[in-house]
Amino acid sequence: MVRGRISRLSVRDVRFPTSLGGHGADAMHTDPDYSAAYVVIETDAEDGIKGCGITFTLGKGTEVDWSRKGRGAPGDSGRPKRGVGLVGQAGGKACLEVTCGHEILQKGQIGKKEREKQMLAQGYPAYTTSCAWLGYSDDTLKQLCAQALKDGWTRFKVKVGADLQDDMRRCQIIRDMIGPEKTLMMDANQRWDVPEAVEWMSKLAKFKPLWIEEPTSPDDILGHATISKALVPLGIGIATGEQCHNRVIFKQLLQAKALQFLQIDSCRLGSVNENLSVLLMAKKFEIPVCPHAGGVGLCELVQHLIIFDYISVSASLENRVCEYVDHLHEHFKYPVMIQRASYMPPKDPGYSTEMKEESVKKHQYPDGEVWKKLLPAQEN
Ligand SMILES: C[C@H](O)[C@@H](O)[C@@H](O)[C@H](O)C(=O)O
């Protein structure tokens, strides 16, 4: 049903100076400024319906530069995190998801009402990455971890991969604080090559991580398979996906038995449809989906996908958990709601992408209030 015509389209470069506090820093991206290309499509429809879209980048990535694709050097934080979410669809024929999709969705009808009720009452389980960015001191790590425990978090992710001694010390701190039972995940953000990943993780195995995330280049599907073969016997799964930009890559990772936890990213996979294909494939291969989130708005978006996955596709919470990062939610009109370390289902219509106009104005790059103050200071 046509309700109106597009009357206006705006694209804005919105950046948050997160690097100033070391937020978001990992072994490859040492000073990210969480940013987004923010697109609003307005219509002349009577009800004023409009569409908002965000593409997450690490700052300079919002200046799309096609000549700088591929794997950057450590510290090359400004690059787009590989590809642009809005340019999402891979060409070619749909994969196996089309044929098996109907069957999976039909099976998903069984018990759907109960799962919906359960989600509304309990929410979808989450883990926190907010305590242990590489940019944080040990004191900050301890303080944030103590607070997270108080707030009821039971699953924690720690950044690793730059320096083994640092990793040993930080993992010891966090394991001591959370105790042996709570869940610890590790994330190397692509830092290692294949043998290095196996060696390094053999040393960190004593901290009992559930998974090592992005142990090597996200393009190295067979490398992931090798790492997975070596680490699964140590009780460590491989998690990856935040840099995978289409369903074909996920299909190959699944076929090669290269991962034990599949991490969709709502922006990277550019479009809800592409995400849905991957959810269906993961179900077919019986691999749990544990979405990547954080950045600007990724939590807001991906909560819709993962709750749908539970209610209509996977019907399971076993080994499943969605990432949560506690930054920048205040800039959204419909921010996520976390209760008892779980995502409570969003009730507002839409995909929770709309940002507050006031925040966009302030953080627009380079002429927003925030950057006008910061840029001269940085130039000196
Ligand atoms: C640069 C970013 O903060 C990443 O470190 C972050 O997305 C991370 O890989 C994650 O899994 O949360």
Ligand SMILES: [Mg+2]
């Ligand atoms: Mg990660």
